[in-house]
Amino acid sequence: MSTALERLAKSFDPADIERSWYPRWESARYFSPSMDPATPSFCIQLPPPNVTGTLHMGHAFNQTIMDGLTRYHRMKGENTLWLPGTDHAGIATQIVVERQLEAQGVSRHDLGRTAFIDKVWAWKEQSGNTITAQMRRMGASVDWQREYFTMDEKMSSVVTEVFVRLYEEGLLYRGKRLVNWDPLLGxxxxxxxxxxxxxxxxxxxxxxxxxxxxxxxxxxxxxxxxxxxxxxxxxxxxxxxxxxxxxxxxxxxxxxxxxxxxxxxxxxxxxxxxxxxxxxxxxxxxxxxxxxxxxxxxxxxxxxxxxxxxxxxxxxxxxxxxxxxxxxxxxxxxxxxxxxxxxxxxxxxxxxxxxxxxxMLTDQWFVAMSKQDAAGKSITQKALEVVQNGEVQFVPGDWVNTYYAWLNNIQDWCVSRQLWWGHQIPAWYDDTGRVYVARNEAEAQAQAGGKALSRDNDVLDTWFSAALVPFSTLGWPDGTPELKAFLPSSVLVTGYDIIFFWVARMIMMTRHFTGKVPFQHVYIHGLVRDGEGKKMSKSEGNVLDPVDLIDGIALDPLLEKRTSGLRRPEKAPQVAAKTRKEFPDGIPAYGVDALRFTFASLASLGRSINFDQKRCEGYRNFCNKLWNATRFVLMNVEGQDCGLAADAALDHGFAERWIIGRLQEAEQAVTLALDTFRFDLAAQAIYEFVWNEYCDWYIELAKVSLQQGDAARQRATRRTLIRVLEVILRLTHPIMPFITEELWQVVAPLAGRRDTESLMLAAWPQADLSKVDANANADVAVLQALAFAARNLRGEMGLPPAQKVPLFIEGDAALARFGAYLVPLAKLSEVHVVAQLPEDDAPVAVAGGIRLMLKVEVDKAAESARLTKEIAKVEDGLAKMQAKLDKPGYADKAPPHLVAKDRALVAELTDKLATLQAQLRKLS
Incomplete structure (x- = not known):
């Protein structure tokens, strides 16, 4: 039987992991809610993407946040539903199918309405699910068993019911008003x-x-x-x-x-x-x-x-x-x-x-936004009140002003469109033009006393059916268990560009028809822009495809993508040159986890997100770091006594007590960040703890304990390594689901966790701040200060990494406990704690009031020559930069960021010169 280490690949390959895990999650139905009425419910409605669409950076960013929240609340044991669906996208879909027909020399009018609608449905079945496949690539843990399409029979019946009720209440009318009109679409x-x-x-x-x-x-x-x-x-x-x-x-x-x-x-x-x-x-x-x-x-x-x-x-x-x-x-x-x-x-x-x-002045159907209903309130007033009284809260809060401004200046809503694809308006006319609004033709006939009727040719605006999503997708008007559990939903995650068109209208319709609000929070995130802050657009040639960032793409196909959709083809050479400069070798494959972590790190409460591809590279390195750390841990704990038995005696040193305490603080920070929609802070807390503290510090300290400690200390170290790693995987899972699941499968059994078959269902970590040890924190702070000081001394002295030298520390005997750790951390031969540093020419550093010295035999003549040469080089560079800044007019005319960069370099060279001169003085 293979070991855990043997089952884990030697290097991180995201593609293999992603292909493996998502189908297993979906087939096991881990994405479905428990429907347990005894547990709190958490629900997110996916803003339904257009059925014609493909995944773009905005989708990928938005869905990273939604999936992160969903996985987090699922791990908290809540009755969790992320409800997916796609929008029929009336105009966009009709255009796609009409263009296909044009290529065959046929128009929709040649086919007639019924045959054309059949063509659209056929296209939808064959080609309309691209974006849902791409959502799976991103790891979206939506409940596919409940997926809807806004033209489904059930959804259509709700649209009809709402239209008829609004008409019967006098809140919907037909009139001649001015509207935006596209003469080509008609x-x-x-x-x-x-x-x-x-x-x-x-x-x-x-x-x-x-x-x-x-x-x-x-x-x-x-x-x-x-x-x-x-x-x-x-x-x-x-x-x-x-x-x-x-x-x-x-x-x-x-x-x-x-x-x-x-x-x-x-x-x-x-x-x-x-x-x-x-x-x-x-x-x-x-x-x-x-x-x-x-x-x-x-x-x-x-x-x-x-x-x-x-x-x-x-x-x-x-x-x-x-x-x-x-x-x-x-x-x-x-x-x-x-x-x-x-x-x-x-x-x-x-x-x-x-x-x-x-x-264009045309006859259209309108929803009366300011007309009062039987209760004396308009749809608009209700939508204002639920935000004013806090039933719906905006995050960040200042977006509420945008919401209020639009509602306070609202016009009646034109809901009709002169298309064939969409929800056909349930209205019929007799030969005098009198209108009969009904749920079906038979009901209209009954109203008309059996007169011959013709149906309204128009369809409803796509946003009309979209406004009903919070309740139409949960079984309204029936009192379903889903409607009871998930309305209102917990949070709507969306961009600020559709506050008017979707957010406000969902609040209006849901309040009016159910008496509830559609969601408790509206998390408004910024729009993803390119690295220069410009809107991503095919017509500008600056689009990044999230799938290309996941799988990688060579330069030539990338150039073809970016130059083929330009609105102004003459800009193609400029776009190509910029692309070659930005991606000289194309885009490497970063994998889903690195892309998701990049999005999370950028998800601050700002209005725009400037996407920097280099951050993907950094977080791909983070994945590698986590992978390699796991292999190290497996190598040292598998088959060994890890102190998991209830009666195991543990001898936690200061390093173990420190990392356990820091883990509690990281758990608290990540939990608070996710509860307040601060994914950037969650990513930062995870990154700093995993990379800086667990990998760069604790693992290095653990190596010393494993090599030099007694059996009890080794047992405690192994336990800490595996248990902290196991919690890291749980903390990181909502943002990076694939790598954490893969590692969890080999780590969890060794950590003593056998309570779940998937990390998706593991319990969310609960911080215990009583485990934070102030003394251990102080000890590690001293150790880190000593290590940094010793490393800086090595750098100042120009010592090669292979040269091991002794370190002398001036202080009491208690500092001796750090000696074994400092030897590998600062590449030393030995450490001596002395009452007073020897009188010597060797450089001395101070760390937190503690003086220390590297004892090394120096060839004074050679070192003096080296320092003199280096000083001359720095002086020359400093003189050139200073002359540049002193040049008349430069500081006033040059771009401010370049001037600031030059001044920072002058300061850096000045500090370096002072350090070199001090070293030279010590030798003389």
Whole structure:
């Protein structure tokens, strides 16, 4: 039978471990909750990723936090559920399938609605689960047995039920309102799907003649084509230049209409000419102005963004941008184009298609956000109250201001989309246009008295079904055990970019329909950016793929990835050069654990996370460190007496008492960090304890005890090595699940733990601060100070590592207990504790008030020559750097970080020079 050491590979290979463990966890159903009503429940709802999506850095970061919390609470023995699902992603999915059809020369209209929906379902079954496979790669311990899809039959029935109830309560209506419209998709789109970017444009100054012939007003606009729908021109009521014109009329250029001059505070007197055109049917701000002044709404664009019949005949049928050219030319010909200026403007584009979005007046379905229900409160008021009274808490707390600001200025929510893929709106119309909202067609027919009905073609906004996830996924409206146990869930982990679109709406809907809040905490994390703090984007060529960081990728495929999706292909050489500089050999394979630990270490309470690939390298080294430490421990404890018997006598030295106490403090620190969502502090506490204290110090001290101690001391040392390591694996598991599980399987039996078949189910460590030994801490602090001082002396004297020399320590006999440890720590031949250091030329150091000396025969002439040469070299470097800083204008003109770097180097060289000169003086 092989030993534990033989079963553990000689080196850490993350790929083999990851392939092995996840299927075993999933098949054993370790991810499922216990459903034990006697234990506290912990639940996280996975923000459902789009079914079209693939894992990106934001997902990987977000899921590292969620999985860490889930594993932590599972180990605490709680009834733990991380509930997974995917969103049907109406627009994104329809685009994917339509593009596939286009490649075959077919459109969705050729197929018809039913056949097209069948095509979408077929695509979903074949290609729509990429991201869930990638979640498994990341180690996500979600309960796959409960996985949902937002178009599942059960989910769809809840969507219908909610829609009907809102309508019956008078909180949902159909009306003509201004919405974001994508002319290519032919649908309204949400604000989240619109990205406004600064682009080069023009500002046209157009003269509007006064109707009485007394002059003209000059209006500045970036969209001349919309002037065909102008219904007024507007000035500020306190603008003295135009006060006398308020109430008069102007002739609308190119149109046979007169429009009034009105006054409104919305106008910025300092912008342009201080005169603004008002087009309520094609501008959101103008729409509000129109509502205030009772102005008509004249739409001049079709849904395909062509000029419609409300405009003069000369422009009808023209595309909006072709119409712009024609209108500008006609204005110039009529002498009404005052001037044209270059202008930077924010252009709203649909993120799905890249099309410029048009504000469009259309018939849509809306949820009334401010209308009071039977209890006298609006949906919005309820959502405000639960945060104000602390039922829902934001972490960090300052995000609550963003939440309040949006809710206090909220508009009615447009929930309809002109798509085929999605939850079709449960509304039917008779031939007079009367609407019947019902749970099914039979119910609608009953309402209509048997009239012939046609169903509404629109579907619901994806965010509508997403807002119901906290309760729709748990069996509502039935009173299921899951609904009782997991609503509210414990925490929602999400980015700040969807506080408006998802977080607030989940709170609204859950409170309204269940009387509960959807979650107790909202942990808002930052967005992952590149190393320079820039947003990761395929169009910018700076994306990192988490799977590439896990598996590694060669330079050529990486270059292909980064340059193929550029919005501006001419930037490809620049992107390629930057990529070669950043990743000259491609990206090595770091494995999941190193990537997860990197994310955890970056998870501070900030607004953005600048991802540095070099940290992955450091945490891959951390994995190696833990792996090698485990092999050392196995080598020294397996088959030996580790003092695990209840009656075993233990002789803990100061080193054992110190590391056991420090372990208690690490357990406390990690637990507090996870309870307060400070993954960065948890990672820091784990790293410092494992690398700095357990591996770099205690293992080195343990070697001395194992080699030189008596049987009792060796037994205590072996016990401490294996028991502390076993707890380290439990502490680290939520962040690095794979390596810890692999090591646990060989460590746990030797540590006397046979209470679980998987580390996932092991008990979370409980700190016992009574085990913190102040005397042992003080002893180790003295030992460390002596070791550091001795090492520094070796460095100052230029001693090679192989040269062992004696150390003299001035002090009482009690210091002798450190001698055996200092010999290997400082590469000494022996240690002598003396009442007074010998009078000698050897360098002396002071550590915590204790003087010590390395006794070594020095060739004074050779050492003097070496020091003189080194001093000359440092003086030369110092002179050059000082001359650079003293150069006129350098400190003022150079980038501040470079100046600071140069000054730090001067300080470093100055200190080094002083040390070398002191050594030379001692020799003379």
């Amino acid at each position: 649908t309204a789109v949400s604000d989240l799907e619109v990205a406004s970017e600064e682009e080069d444009g023009q500002l046209w100054h157009i003269d509007y003649p006064l109707a009485d012939g007394s002059g003209r007003l000059t209006v500045a606009t970036t969209r001349p084509e919309t002037m065909l729908g102008d219904v007024a021109v507007m000035v500020h009521p306190e603008d003295e230049r135009y006060a006398h014109l308020i109430g008069k009329a102007v002739q609308l250029p190119l149109c046979d209409r007169q429009i009034p001059v009105i006054a409104d505070d919305y106008v910025d007197k300092a912008f342009g000419t201080g005169v603004v055109k008002v087009t309520p049917a094609h501008d959101f701000n103008d729409y509000q102005v129109g509502q205030r002044h009772g102005l008509p709404q004249i739409s001049v664009l079709t849904l395909e963004a062509r000029i419609n019949d409300n405009a003069p005949a000369a422009y009808r049928g023209l595309d909006r941008f072709e119409a712009r050219k024609r209108i500008v030319a006609d204005l110039e010909a009529a002498g009404l184009l005052a001037q044209v200026k270059p202008h930077k403007l924010m252009v709203p584009r649909c993120e799905r298609t890249g099309q410029i979005v048009e504000p």
